[in-house]
Amino acid sequence: EVQLVDSGGGLVQPGGSLGLSCAVSGFAFRTNWMSWVRQAPGKGLECVASIVPDGRDTYYVDSVKGRFTISRDNARNLLYLQMNNLRAEDTAVYYCATSEGGFWGQGSLVTVSS
């Protein structure tokens, strides 16, 4: 059974940091592009970061460049998103997913508010 289990969401103040994790099982994690996709309240889906299978290349949407870092541990089947200098507009449900969208985590709510 394929499982992607997101964790690490919560409430953080503007300017603060938060790290998300995604534990993967049931498919060949190490051969898949992976992404973090978010949905802000009342908004649509937005892919904010992606990483190639071996982790050597990463891609970010302009709004998070320099603040978010995507990484992976293929030995432990884990995907990460480190979020720094958070802003109110980063408030969203964050999903880990395979980049082509075949498999998704359940989502973690990140709320940036004072």
Next chain:
Amino acid sequence: VVLTQSPLSLPVTLGQPVYISCRSSQSLVSSTGNTFLNWFHHRPGQSPRRLIYNVFNRDSGVPDKFSGSGSRTDFTLRIDRVEADDVGIYYCMQHSHWPHTFGQGTRVEIK
């Protein structure tokens, strides 16, 4: 790449067909020759579910009433015989070019 969906809201009668359009600001034919355009169904409180990948390929377990078509910049999702379980928001997504982008979403509801 900007994906523009239409319509954005679609009230439908049970049993009727549904057509959702997705237009891209540039060709979605990738450097490999594949066209990476997918369709998703998203219900509130749930994770998105992929229905169609690479334009017209149906995912495992997806009923054959869902079909995708199109090429280059113009794509369509068709839902035959809409049922109550089909309500929600439908998104197209491209991963031919970075950044991967989604359309704005089309809300399907029953009249």
